[in-house]
Amino acid sequence: xxxxxxxxxxxxxxxxxxxxxxxxxxxxxxxxxxxxxxxxxxxxxxxxxxxxxxxxxxxxxxxxxxxxxxxxxxxxxxxxxxxxxxxxxxxxxxxxxxxxxxxxxxxxxxxxxxxxxxxxxxxxxxxxxxxxxxxxxxxxxxxxxxxxxxxxxxxxxxxxxxxxxxxxxxxxxxxxxxxxxxxxxxxxxxxxxxxxxxxxxxxxxxxxxxxxxxxxxxxxxxxxxxxxxxxxxxxxxxxxxxxxxxxxxxxxxxxxxxxxxxxxxxxxxxxxxxxxxxxxxxxxxxxxxxxxxxxxxxxxxxxxxxxxxxxxxxxxxxxxxxxxxxxxxxxxxxxxxx
Numbered sequence: 001x002x003x004x005x006x007x008x009x010x011x012x013x014x015x016x017x018x019x020x021x022x023x024x025x026x027x028x029x030x031x032x033x034x035x036x037x038x039x040x041x042x043x044x045x046x047x048x049x050x051x052x053x054x055x056x057x058x059x060x061x062x063x064x065x066x067x068x069x070x071x072x073x074x075x076x077x078x079x080x081x082x083x084x085x086x087x088x089x090x091x092x093x094x095x096x097x098x099x100x101x102x103x104x105x106x107x108x109x110x111x112x113x114x115x116x117x118x119x120x121x122x123x124x125x126x127x128x129x130x131x132x133x134x135x136x137x138x139x140x141x142x143x144x145x146x147x148x149x150x151x152x153x154x155x156x157x158x159x160x161x162x163x164x165x166x167x168x169x170x171x172x173x174x175x176x177x178x179x180x181x182x183x184x185x186x187x188x189x190x191x192x193x194x195x196x197x198x199x200x201x202x203x204x205x206x207x208x209x210x211x212x213x214x215x216x217x218x219x220x221x222x223x224x225x226x227x228x229x230x231x232x233x234x235x236x237x238x239x240x241x242x243x244x245x246x247x248x249x250x251x252x253x254x255x256x257x258x259x260x261x262x263x264x265x266x267x268x269x270x271x272x273x274x275x276x277x278x279x280x281x282x283x284x285x286x287x288x289x290x291x292x293x294x295x296x297x298x299x300x301x302x303x304x305x306x307x308x309x310x311x312x313x314x315x316x317x318x319x320x321x322x323x324x325x326x327x328x329x330x331x332x333x334x335x336x337x338x
Contacts, residue, residue, distance in 0.1 A: 026066060027090065028109050031102070036082060039073065040091045043081035093148070098182060099155035103148045107132070108289070115296065122296040129296030136201060143204040147180040153286075154179075156328035157243060158186045161273055164325040164332050167191045172236035174263060175199065176228050176256075177244045181208045185215045196221045197236065199228050229256075233263035239270050246274035247287060249303035250313065257317045264337045270319060272333040278306045282329075307331045 001009060030036055033053045038044060046064070050057040064080055067073045072086045082091065093100040110132050121127040137143040167173070167187060171194070175184045178198040188194055198208060202225040212221045224234065233239065239260045245253045260270045277287045294300035310333045311322045319335035326332070 022066075023070070024105070024108065024112075026063075026070060026072070027101075027105050029063070030067065030072070030090070031105055036086060036091050039080060039082045040087060043076075043079045045078045046080070049080065093152060097151055098153070098158065100152045103152050107149060111289075111293075116292065119292065119295070127296060128298075129293045137203055139203050140206055143201065143207055147204065147207060150179045151182050154183060154243075157273055157275075157330050158183055160325065160327050160330050160332050161240075161242070161271070162186055162190050163327070165271055166269060166323075166334055167194060167238065170194055170238040170269065172197070173238040173240060174233050174236045175240045175242065176233065176260075178208075178240070178242065180204070181211045181215070181217075181221055181223070183240075183242050184221050185212060185217055188217050188220050189215075194220070197234050198223050199226045199233065201225060233259060235263055235265060237265045237268040239264055239268070240273070241271070242273040243275060245272055246277055246305070246307070247290060247302045249301050249305060250309055252301045253305070253309075254313050254317065257313055257319075261317050261319065261337055266337060268337045270314070270335050270337070272310060274307055274331050274333075276307065276326075276329055276331060278304055307333070 033055065035049070035053060038049065038052055044052070046057060046061055049055070049064070050060045053060065055063075064073060064075070068075055071083055072090075073080050074083055088096055088099065089101045090105075091102075093102040114132070115122070115127070115129060118127050122129070133142050133145045135142075135146070137146055161183065165187070167190070170191070173184070173187070173194060173196045175196050175198045178184050178196075178200060181198055184196045184198050188196060198221055200208060200223060205223045205225055208221075208223040209218075212218055212223075226233070228244075241256065241260070245256060248256070257270065257272075264270065275284060275287060276282075277284045291302050291304070294302040311324070314322050314333065314335040318337065320338050321334075321336040323334040324331065
């Protein structure tokens with residue numbers, strides 16, 4: 001390597017060793033201290049922050065200085081306040097529920113303690129992956145735990161779907177594994193004539209019903225309990241896999257696309273919205289965290305599949321008119337059943 005390449009590699013190596021531990025430990029501590037919520041209510045001086053958080057003032061000051069260096073807080077004389085970045089991603093998840101990192105901090109922190117810091121033992125076969133909450137979820141509370149995470153980073157996928165998805169003449173969309181209904185709601189708000197059947201687990205149905213009622217879409221989005229891997233899908237003229245297929249190997253994706261083909265009417269459209277997980281210049285650490293969990297499982301269909309396989313998979317199943325759009329680190333494939 002020349003000096004330019006070596007410097008870039010050095011910065012990358014330093015990030016691998018130091019950045020992750022500093023970022024996550026500071027975010028976890030700030031949430032446990034309720035520091036971000038306190039500063040969101042109003043900027044505060046050091047003495048007030050230390051008193052409210054029951055902290056040692058000198059230690060709180062050093063902690064705030066570290067947060068300032070990370071771009072999470074700003075200092076104006078003796079008053080501390082949040083940056084707009086922190087407000088967006090680390091405060092009030094209901095305010096920005098489709099673009100927030102708050103639910104992930106607790107989850108990753110728990111998994112570090114019980115799994116990721118023992119990865120060598122996992123590879124040796126001495127430790128297995130065990131979810132902190134039963135999966136598949138069994139209760140409404142279990143589902144709320146997972147759905148809160150699933151809905152927290154869909155802002156840009158929804159933009160791609162609503163900007164490029166072909167829904168104009170669609171009457172009945174089947175949303176397979178549609179989460180709590182935020183994505184279906186966004187599409188329905190764009191297309192007032194569209195009806196949606198949203199497939200999820202039985203324990204999620206009440207959460208979906210509550211969410212779509214809040215969005216004023218009761219009667220247009222119908223939740224339905226099905227095993228999306230085994231059961232046949234209801235018929236419609238549109239079917240959506242939104243961030244369902246991206247981690248699955250080619251064989252599993254082909255099986256799911258075949259199920260979609262059988263459910264669609266002639267002229268019906270399949271839509272596949274995926275994260276990009278195989279960019280060699282931009283590792284997807286969100287997906288890597290799930291993939292590393294699969295290291296500790298006896299069986300997994302997770303794979304680093306390139307999205308470029310979809311045109312051939314869709315054509316092999318029988319679809320035609322394959323269309324591709326890419327934006328916001330996601331891809332959208334669409335095709336039509338003849």
